[in-house]
Every structure is written in C-alpha cells, then in structure tokens.
Amino acid sequence: MVLLTDIDGLYTADPQRDASARLVQRVEADDELLSVRAGESAGERGSGGMASKLAAARIASWSGVRTVIARASASNVLLDAASESVSVGTTFVAHDRRLTARKLWIAFAAQLGGTVLVDDGAHSALTTRGVSLLHAGVVEVRGDFEAGETVEVATRNGNVFARGLVGVNAMQARAGAGKKSAELPDGVNHEVVHRDDLIVL
Template structure:
C-alpha cells in the first residue's frame, strides 16, 4: 500500500519548520512516540495529515500489508516503491498476522454499538486476558444484536478493544452489572456466561 503526500515521509519533526528534522526510513512498531512524531509532521497538501496516514498504516500492517509513505512528486514514485527502493518511510507488515476475523474487528468499520465496562473488567480484559462478563458492563450504547461487532470502552470513554457481542443491547439493559448465573432468569434464555468471549475479542 502506497500513501503519497507532499513530503518525503515520516520525520522526527516538521521539516517545513525544523531544518534538523530527519526522515525515518523504517517503522517496525507504531507506538506512542511514532504517533507523536506523526502529529509533529505536517503535510501542506495531503488529506488528513501524517497522523491519519500513520493510523491507516497501523490498520494495514496489522492485516499483513506493507505500507510506504512517500513524496508523490518524486519521479516514477509508484514504480520505485513497488521495486523496493529505499524511498519514503516503510511500515512493514506485522510478522504475526491476526486471523481475518480479528483483523476485521480491529478495523472498527463494522462496529454497531458500544459497551462501557468498569475498572475491574478493564483489568480482567487487558491484564488477565479474560472474557467480558455481564457483571463488568456499566452501559450499552447503540442498537446492536447478538453477533454484531461492538466497541469496548473503559469508564473514561477510551476504546480498549472490539468484540462480537453474545447478547444484544436490549439484553444488556437487563443483565448489565449482574452475575452470569442470573442471565437465564432475567432474560428467559441464556447464550452463555460471557457478553463477549475472549476468542471473539481484540484488545488494543
């Protein structure tokens, strides 16, 4: 994937204003420092800015796609990128590719709603790699059905992941904050203990 702009790629600072800014030839991991540099690198004509391009690169590389960000004014730029020339900034595909379903969830494009969880659930999901249980759910926003993709938010509204909902938004209005062993009595049916099973979840 080639993303063309009006500067040479990702720099350590804005090259329009800082003559000491250096072009970064390769980014193996998109972390907080890379995102900061992207915010500091401004394109005068490109759509969305460098920060948007880096976010797009994160999604693409997570799907196993190499990404190059380069100056579209360079001669034969697409040919040179396809030949592997050392030009612009390369974001190589991740070595460990996510399974296609999890890549789909990670894109967030199919999300139908949001589930907000408490601090205990955040710890269980992020640190202990557990499934999301109804006891940890504090709120469900949007109208979604069982099997839909949902955003998972912490109590500050920050997105911490995506998952396939095992219960609808209307179900969660009844069972949110309750123990799993009460699901059957509250709803009259039971699809299991988990609101989102760990196998159907991506934490970011």
C-alpha cells in the same frame, strides 16, 4: 506497501504550523498508530489525507505488511521504500501477530453498533489474559445494537482498545452491567463478547 504524499512522512505535529515538528521515522507494530498526531494541514493537503493513510498503515500492519509513507517527489522514493536498509519517510513495522480475514473485518471493516465501557479489572484481563468479556466488567453501554453486531470496547474514560462481536443486545448488556453470571436471567448469554470474537488493538 508504499503510500505517497506531498510531505516527507508522519510528523509529531503539523510542520507548517509548528517549527518543533519532527519526522517520525519508525512506528512500531504495538504503537497506537491512529493516536499519533497527523497535523490538520498535512491531512488536508496530503493525497487522501494523512488520517486515511494512518488507517491504511494500521490495517496493513495487522495483516503482516510493512508500510512506508513518503514524499511522492523524493528521488528514488519507491526503490528506497522497498529497501529496509535505506531510511525514507515513515516506516510502519508489520505486526508479528497477523489477524485472520474474519478478525480483520471485525477490527476494521464491520459497521459499529455501539460501545461497551469496562472497568479496570476487565481491561487488564482482556488485554493481558485473552479472556472473554463478562457482564461483571461492564460499567456503561452506549448505542443500540443487536447480538452479533460489532462494538468497540473502551476503558472507563472512553479510550477504545478493542473491537468484538457481541453475544447480547444493548438492552441485555445494560441490564446485566456489573452483574455476576449467576445473577443474570435465564437465557441471557454470560459473555458480552466471546474471546474468539474479540480483537485487542
């Protein structure tokens, strides 16, 4: 996929304001694409805005599609972007783990109902072991959501690292925060987010 704009690609800062700004030639699949600084002026002047292009590149990466952001007026830009042997603009490498259509929807398209903040142990387990999120790992619940809605999952300091479909509503999540499964009332789902409904980004 090729996204054309009026600057050479993604920079480390706004090149119009920061003389030290450098073009980012390659963004690996496991990089936090949206955390890379786009620069306000570039975002305002670029077609569709750099932020929206970064969002599109991230979705494409998780779909197994390589993306290039480049200057529209550059000579042979489409041919060069299609050729992996020629360096042009910023290349976003395709992720080797393609998400299914359902998980792409959860990760990028579903409307958010709130945010669930977790402790360090839960963060480590979710990102390295692929487990479900249990009530014991929850430290804070933000928003008002129902079971089955999509929520963001974040660290204690608010850094979002996953999205998922919740198995409980916000009231149940708040009441169960920090509790072991054996301490939950009868009828309350032990899993705040089941691992099959969780996408670590």
